[in-house]
Structure formats: C-alpha cells, structure tokens
Amino acid sequence: MDQRPQHGPEPPHSTDSLASLIGGYIAGLDQAGDLICVHLEPVTRAEVARFLPATDPDRDDVAQETLLAFLAHLRRTGIAPDRPEAFVTTMAANRCRNLHRQRRRRPDLDAKTATDWPLGPKGNVLDLLEERELEQSVREGLARLDAECRKLLLAIYMEETPMERLQREAGLSTVQGIYYRKYACLKKLHSLLNSAPFGGRRKGGDA
Numbered sequence: 001m002d003q004r005p006q007h008g009p010e011p012p013h014s015t016d017s018l019a020s021l022i023g024g025y026i027a028g029l030d031q032a033g034d035l036i037c038v039h040l041e042p043v044t045r046a047e048v049a050r051f052l053p054a055t056d057p058d059r060d061d062v063a064q065e066t067l068l069a070f071l072a073h074l075r076r077t078g079i080a081p082d083r084p085e086a087f088v089t090t091m092a093a094n095r096c097r098n099l100h101r102q103r104r105r106r107p108d109l110d111a112k113t114a115t116d117w118p119l120g121p122k123g124n125v126l127d128l129l130e131e132r133e134l135e136q137s138v139r140e141g142l143a144r145l146d147a148e149c150r151k152l153l154l155a156i157y158m159e160e161t162p163m164e165r166l167q168r169e170a171g172l173s174t175v176q177g178i179y180y181r182k183y184a185c186l187k188k189l190h191s192l193l194n195s196a197p198f199g200g201r202r203k204g205g206d207a
Contacts, residue, residue, distance in 0.1 A: 022080045025071065034174050037067045040088050047089040051096035058099060060163075064179040066092040072183075141192045149185035156182060 016024075016032075018039045025032040045063045052059040070088045074080070081087040142150050155161040167175045 026074050026078050033071050034176050037176050043085050044092050047092040062095050068183045141189050144192050
C-alpha cells in the first residue's frame, strides 16, 4: 500500500497551457483564474478596442468584466470551451453591443439644463421623472447593501478611485481581485433592486 503523503493538485504556473489552467480552475484552483485572465486579456482588450475608442471611460471595465464573466461561466457550467479565445472575444463583442444599446436608450443628460426641459412631443419630463425614480431606487439599494460592498461601489463610481489604489488598499495581489469584488457587489445590488417594487420600496414600508 502506498504510504506516501497525499497532496492536493499542484498550484498553476504562468507557463501552463490555457487548457490546463481552465481545467484547473473548473476543478477549484482559484489561483488559475488570474493566469487565465493573463492569457486572455490581450485578445479581450483588442476586441473591445474594435468597438470602444481609447478615450471611452468604460473600455477597461468592459474588458475586465468580460474576463470575470468568463471565469463565472467556467465555474457555473464546468465546461471548457473548445476555443476559449474565440469564446471570450464573442463575450466582449456582445458586451460592447449591449453598452451601445444602453447608451442609445438612455443618453447622458446635462444636469444643469435637464430640469429646464419643456414637455415636448417625446415626453422629456416623463423621461426625467423616470431617471429620478431610477436614481432613488439605486440609492435605496445601496443603503441595503452590506457596508463593504457599499463602500467599494461608492469609491469606484462616486469618488472615481483608481482600481490599482483600491487593490493596494485591499491587500490584493492583482487588480483582477478588485474587479471580481466589484462584479460580485453589482450582482448583490442587482438582486436587491429586483427583490422590491420599482423605486426600491418593499411592501410594508421596509427601508
């Protein structure tokens, strides 16, 4: 009988093939996630750059969130795609197209002049009321988030703190960790917003 000590799987290395890293990540090796992102980040960023110019403020977020969504897909399905590069570039392209659609539906408003818009044939005042309802809903959702997620989202979206600084303050080895936390916190906020009627108010008057 073999009396040699049994060890768990070896930690992944940067020289491992993408296929072996993906297999390790599916098997539960969290360390493989960062190395998968290292392999796939160049093709992901190149695909995002086809849709969003270098000056677009959302370009980095789209690329990082695509990589995190790819990792989430691996864990959720347990299936390694035959062509991971093609798979992740398709994900990136779809996210860019969704972003363009969202921007067409809800363009940025000039805060100084928006309240002065008259009610025109397209119902601008109603659009503004909807914007304010949505903003109130998000505020109420943030208030119900756990303190750590609320602090992180406010730092990213309100204070515009660089992700590298948040990474250092959190003691994380790579910036991917902060993007993963942001992604997880946004999912929590999304769940909170969907768990209550529009406006974030629960039945019975709960805050």
